Amino acid sequence: MYRKIFNILPLLLFLGICSMGCEGRISKNEALKKSIANFKSNQVITKIAYHPLEYNEIATDTILSNGYEIKLKTFTDMNSSILNSSTINEITQNHFYRIVESKLEVKYAENVIFRDIIGRDFIEENLQIEHKNWSKFNLRDIWIDQALSIEKNLLSIQIEFCSIESDECKKFNLLINKAGQPYITELSENNY
Numbered sequence: 001m002y003r004k005i006f007n008i009l010p011l012l013l014f015l016g017i018c019s020m021g022c023e024g025r026i027s028k029n030e031a032l033k034k035s036i037a038n039f040k041s042n043q044v045i046t047k048i049a050y051h052p053l054e055y056n057e058i059a060t061d062t063i064l065s066n067g068y069e070i071k072l073k074t075f076t077d078m079n080s081s082i083l084n085s086s087t088i089n090e091i092t093q094n095h096f097y098r099i100v101e102s103k104l105e106v107k108y109a110e111n112v113i114f115r116d117i118i119g120r121d122f123i124e125e126n127l128q129i130e131h132k133n134w135s136k137f138n139l140r141d142i143w144i145d146q147a148l149s150i151e152k153n154l155l156s157i158q159i160e161f162c163s164i165e166s167d168e169c170k171k172f173n174l175l176i177n178k179a180g181q182p183y184i185t186e187l188s189e190n191n192y
Contacts, residue, residue, distance in 0.1 A: 046092045052076060062144055068155045068176075069107040070144055076100055082138060084164050097164045100139040106155055106176055113180030118142060118159060123172060126184045137161040137170065145173075154178075 026034070057075040064070070081096040101119035105112060116122060119139060138161065145156040157174040171187045 044092065045090065046094060048094045048096070050081070050096045050098065052098060060144070062146075064144075064146060064149055064155070066150050066153050067108055067178075068149065069110075070155065071105040072102055072142065072144065072157075074100065074102040074139070074142060082136060082164055084136070095164075097138055102139065102142045104157070106180065108178050108180075113178065114176050114182065116182075118157075118174070120161070123159070123161070123184070126182060127172070127186060136163050136165050138164055140169065148173075 055076055055078055057073065059074075060070070060072045062070045062072075077099040080099040082099065084095045084097065086093050099119065101117050104114065104116055104118050106114040120134065120137060124134070139159070140162040141158075141160040143158050145158050148156040152175070155176040157176070159172040159174060160169055161172075162169040173185050173187055175183045175185075177183075
């Protein structure tokens with residue numbers, strides 16, 4: 001009888017050790033997959049970029065032969081921006097395009113006849129523009145059209161706004177007479 005117990009004892013001992021070694025742990029590969037899935041479900045990754053990163057300014061002072069003196073300063077407003085947000089592969093990318101505006105001061109016969117900030121608000125107020133997604137447009141360029149100014153004996157300023165989301169652009173012509181009265185028109189692509 002003791003002999004039977006001694007024969008079964010190593011088998012019982014082996015089964016006991018095996019059962020104690022099996023703790024129900026998962027493999028390293030399964031643990032990594034579970035950890036990654038848990039991280040993705042709990043975390044939102046957001047990347048933020050500003051365009052431009054730093055303040056930019058361009059100033060132009062011009063005197064035309066028809067008597068207009070123009071001070072034009074184009075600058076980035078570091079406190080205002082247009083947000084363009086997209087999500088790619090569970091990563092949200094927020095691109096902030098800083099608003100670009102121009103300060104325009106016009107003198108005629110040594111008197112200041114016009115002073116204003118040229119930006120989206122100026123265009124909207126003076127043209128009552130009905131354009132879908134106008135909020136995604138930013139000033140790209142503004143310049144003095146000297147040839148047209150001299151030809152019409154007015155001040156002619158060309159203004160171009162472009163969308164931050166596409167290649168779509170809108171071009172405007174601002175005319176200012178000797179009394180400082182502004183007249184703005186939107187140019188079609190044929191008038192460029």
